[in-house]
Amino acid sequence: MTTFNIETMAKQSKVASRSVAQLTTTEKNNLLRAMAKAITDNSQQIITENQKDIAAGEAKGLAPAMLDRLLLTEQGIADISSAIIEIAQLSDPVGEVSQLSLRPNGMQVGKMRIPLGVIAMIYEARPNVTAEAAALSIKSGNAVILRGGSEAIHSNLAIAECLHQVLTQQGIDKNIVSVIPDTSRSVIEGLLKQRESIDLVIPRGGEGLIRYVTENSQIPVIQHFKGVCHLFIDKFADLNKAVNILVNGKTQRPSACNAIETLLVHESIADTFLPLAAQALADAAQVKVHACENSIEYFANASLASDEDYHAEYLAQEIAVKVVTGFAQAIEHINEFTSDHTEVIVSQDISRTQQFIRQINSSVVMVNASSRFSDGGQLGLGSEIGISTSKLHAYGPMGLASLTTEKFVVYGDGQVRD
Amino acid sequence: MTTFNIETMAKQSKVASRSVAQLTTTEKNNLLRAMAKAITDNSQQIITENQKDIAAGEAKGLAPAMLDRLLLTEQGIADISSAIIEIAQLSDPVGEVSQLSLRPNGMQVGKMRIPLGVIAMIYEARPNVTAEAAALSIKSGNAVILRGGSEAIHSNLAIAECLHQVLTQQGIDKNIVSVIPDTSRSVIEGLLKQRESIDLVIPRGGEGLIRYVTENSQIPVIQHFKGVCHLFIDKFADLNKAVNILVNGKTQRPSACNAIETLLVHESIADTFLPLAAQALADAAQVKVHACENSIEYFANASLASDEDYHAEYLAQEIAVKVVTGFAQAIEHINEFTSDHTEVIVSQDISRTQQFIRQINSSVVMVNASSRFSDGGQLGLGSEIGISTSKLHAYGPMGLASLTTEKFVVYGDGQVRD
Structure with missing residues (x-):
């Protein structure tokens, strides 16, 4: 068994983030449709791996509700595939230019929407998050590092394997999507220190997980503690x-x-x-x-x-x-x-x-x-990556646009400052 | 001498942030114009206090460039006053509604711009930042906690005194603007822990200060390490x-x-x-x-x-x-x-x-x-509160809009979810 190194993974993700940021909308949509197909084509393999998680969960005495969230059926896999196709159908926020205006000296100034870079998702049980978070990240031009719960590790790696097959076939850097194979808690600590490589951390799960991530992260965290x-x-x-x-x-x-x-x-x-x-x-x-x-x-x-x-x-x-x-x-x-x-x-x-x-x-x-x-889908955002109840960067349900930021673009014709 | 408590100040700021968020644009502009006048009306007092900082700086052997940035002349004070009036003239981002659209069930959904809440500014030498950061925070509907350099403490407190006079005269919670009177480093550590009360920290100064704040803050920080x-x-x-x-x-x-x-x-x-x-x-x-x-x-x-x-x-x-x-x-x-x-x-x-x-x-x-x-004024943002070179929340020069966020607003007519 080789030693897993989170810093190496984060650095590879940062390099990969430059290539996914440059893909055109058509390239990203084709990639997502191929991924949706790979997931259904490999459903037997995914179910076999999922059964290992279910067996381990039963042995560990997981609650029936938990086992239910973990279980992947043919229908569940078809739903994952449809969710990816829906993401392919959403409009691409990247490259959108707004607020273009002329300055008094004739320069044209505007803002252009760009990907954030590398997103890390830390989540619990449900393996469908693996595919959907990867698809949302790709569509918004970001690389993603996924760290699901240990209960779903076989399912998550099987899904990642499908996505990597497609990336390899299409000649795209497979580090665009990374699933952390190590299920220890210490790997989260390491992940939260990769400030130079990771731009945003999105935890999804109980209040305990979100507080833990918030308190230990050197990277900005999307917070959603609870809904009262x-x-x-x-x-x-x-x-x-x-x-x-x-x-x-x-x-x-x-x-x-x-x-x-x-x-x-x-x-x-x-x-x-x-x-x-x-x-x-x-x-x-x-x-x-x-x-x-x-x-x-x-x-x-x-x-x-x-x-x-x-x-x-x-x-x-x-x-x-x-x-x-x-x-x-x-x-x-x-x-x-x-x-x-x-x-x-x-x-x-x-x-x-x-x-x-x-x-x-x-x-x-x-x-x-x-x-x-009060939900991304219902409010018209398309798919939802999470929800923020703290005001920085995003507030409320987060769609694709929340995985992007805006840079200033300036078109001059030789202007210099007095 | 009473003991200064940063947690108390932060909590009072949070309470005050609710009242500044509710002021109308006219109320905020009148407040800012009165503050601009109070600063010029009290210029002698401010200069007297500034001279204490200059004398202490000379005794400490501050570099001439540093003393120059610290010095407040009649002209310097007039400039601070004009800067506040310019901020009063900027358009108010708060309350702006965008992206209003109808959902298939007839609900109208949009996004409304709102203040962030409480901003903490940590900055070095220049006392004009005290007045300008306060004015930008008020205009964007935020409460502000200011922590200037120890070299400028008398000047900063004198400026704060003028602002507080106006707030008291107008019957507005004076905790909208707070200047930390304690110049010890440990107070910054305490400040950076007030996650429940403070929404954003903006450090302005050298790379060392910004790295220190980033590494020690439990609150989101606007980062601008350097410009290569x-x-x-x-x-x-x-x-x-x-x-x-x-x-x-x-x-x-x-x-x-x-x-x-x-x-x-x-x-x-x-x-x-x-x-x-x-x-x-x-x-x-x-x-x-x-x-x-x-x-x-x-x-x-x-x-x-x-x-x-x-x-x-x-x-x-x-x-x-x-x-x-x-x-x-x-x-x-x-x-x-x-x-x-x-x-x-x-x-x-x-x-x-x-x-x-x-x-x-x-x-x-x-x-x-x-x-x-590449500067807020030159790019058309009006006054600039800082610059962000990290992608979360704001990227590039930051104007008033960067001190706000957007909430979702939903107008229904009795709709419920199927």
């Missing part, structure tokens, strides 16, 4: 819309980070709205309620909410409820407990919805729509 | 433009980070161009030359260039020169030695200039213009 999304039902709300948005936001997929965790209700409509809300939540999913002292009476079997409940990301059929004295208190509560993910107001009053949008600076702010739309 | 700017004279160059751009780029202000440090010359024009270049550089400023073995014969008293010369940021009337075998070798040299600041091609051939722009991903890429234009 608020729904504020204003006194001018259309109560029918309010109930639908509440039920959809809370119960449609409670394990998602864009599910509603706290419901704030304006006191002047509490009497009419809360009984409807209680009924709808009970009907939809027997939602467990943690209510403030002014709302607890409306819910059967609710417990009294503590500050801890208002901080909680339940990720379950469970919700915190609070009656607020008015708009200002709703804003104050959100500012105190926000995770900067998504907040929603339901109101028909345009002055109040405009104020909500102006005063709440979470990454996604919504009026009269379900928080479940 | 390249000028490539292509075989299809207009030699008259080439000479002017070379002389201007190298000699007009060699201490600037956008000065040219390396000249690359296509071998097929070396015979005609290099004698012109040698003459012009000698005439302009007796520029000291470090030349490759193929160009050394053209320069009087040149020394042979080493790799170290190609890495050097001379910041002086000194230049490295290399003859390249062609376009590809020029690109290769730049990719190897770039500081990602500014690179220039001089050529009349549109295919080659387009290739240069496509292949070089430094933060500013220029065709037929002097590198000295």
